[in-house]
Amino acid sequence: xxxxxxxxxxxxxxxxxxxxxxxxxxxxxxxxxxxxxxxxxxxxxxxxxxxxxxxxxxxxxxxxxxxxxxxxxxxxxxxxxxxxxxxxxxxxxxxxxxxxxxxxxxxxxxxxxxxxxxxxxxxxxxxxxxxxxxxxxxxxxxxxxxxxxxxxxxxxxxxxxxxxxxxxxxxxxxxxxxxxxxxxxxxxxxxxxxxxxxxxxxxxxxxxxxxxxxxxxxxxxxxxxxxxxxxxxxxxxxxxxxxxxxxxxxxxxxxxxxxxxxxxxxxxxxxxxxxxxxxxxxxxx
Ligand code: SF4
Numbered sequence: 001x002x003x004x005x006x007x008x009x010x011x012x013x014x015x016x017x018x019x020x021x022x023x024x025x026x027x028x029x030x031x032x033x034x035x036x037x038x039x040x041x042x043x044x045x046x047x048x049x050x051x052x053x054x055x056x057x058x059x060x061x062x063x064x065x066x067x068x069x070x071x072x073x074x075x076x077x078x079x080x081x082x083x084x085x086x087x088x089x090x091x092x093x094x095x096x097x098x099x100x101x102x103x104x105x106x107x108x109x110x111x112x113x114x115x116x117x118x119x120x121x122x123x124x125x126x127x128x129x130x131x132x133x134x135x136x137x138x139x140x141x142x143x144x145x146x147x148x149x150x151x152x153x154x155x156x157x158x159x160x161x162x163x164x165x166x167x168x169x170x171x172x173x174x175x176x177x178x179x180x181x182x183x184x185x186x187x188x189x190x191x192x193x194x195x196x197x198x199x200x201x202x203x204x205x206x207x208x209x210x211x212x213x214x215x216x217x218x219x220x221x222x223x224x225x226x227x228x229x230x231x232x233x234x235x236x237x238x239x240x241x242x243x244x245x246x247x248x249x250x251x252x253x254x255x256x257x258x259x260x261x262x263x264x265x266x267x268x269x270x271x272x273x274x275x276x277x278x279x280x281x282x283x284x285x
Pocket of ligand 1: 249263264
């Protein structure tokens with residue numbers, strides 16, 4: 001049995017719809033990525049530089065502008081009310097506010113012997129399930145106490161404040177971080193949470209709420225029982241994948257994952273237009 005690589009996102013993708021996970025594992029990707037994906041990835045990149053100390057506060061706007069210009073050279077599928085220039089303005093507004101919001105939190109980036117804990121890739125081997133579980137933690141920060149794990153998001157609206165307590169992604173990062181404690185030597189994470197840069201459009205008049213940087217919303221670490229249950233879920237996901245269980249999961253109309261699925265045409269009409277094919281990872285199963 002080959003070792004299977006899984007990530008927090010991979011587990012969520014399988015839970016969302018096993019068939020969607022199969023298309024992904026088979027290497028299918030959209031030719032034009034969604035604007036939200038590109039926007040989020042440039043935001044992550046700029047924030048990584050800022051928190052690692054390579055992008056000074058007064059260069060945040062310039063870093064955003066330069067990276068956004070480079071990113072939009074690729075094919076991007078823009079939503080109905082979004083454009084490259086509109087999103088550029090949104091990013092500029094977010095990064096003109098970011099430093100002050102961050103300073104006011106009293107948090108600072110944690111550093112270990114590998115440097116600032118930014119975009120830190122961590123691994124855990126689950127030998128019984130033959131899984132290599134890996135995830136990238138955006139930021140580890142502290143207020144001169146135990147560390148907190150922060151994941152950056154760039155949603156279109158204010159996030160649900162109750163979600164960090166339920167998020168599998170944050171639970172997975174906590175589990176990964178704690179399992180690597182002997183390596184990084186920072187001890188277990190005390191808190192976990194999301195920091196949202198809300199990418200509303202810049203309003204055309206003085207009325208209306210535009211882009212908004214929210215301070216990290218941190219919650220207490222999850223219990224050992226929840227962590228154990230999560231590792232069981234990872235093992236179960238691997239074993240279902242190995243068993244070839246990749247059924248469609250369209251759910252009900254009001255909560256169907258098909259609405260946002262980039263494989264909808266391929267799945268229901270065998271139409272693979274707009275998809276490219278990369279490395280087939282089902283061979284690892
Ligand atoms: S279209 Fe629906 S059923 Fe098909 S892969 Fe996507 S989410 Fe799954």
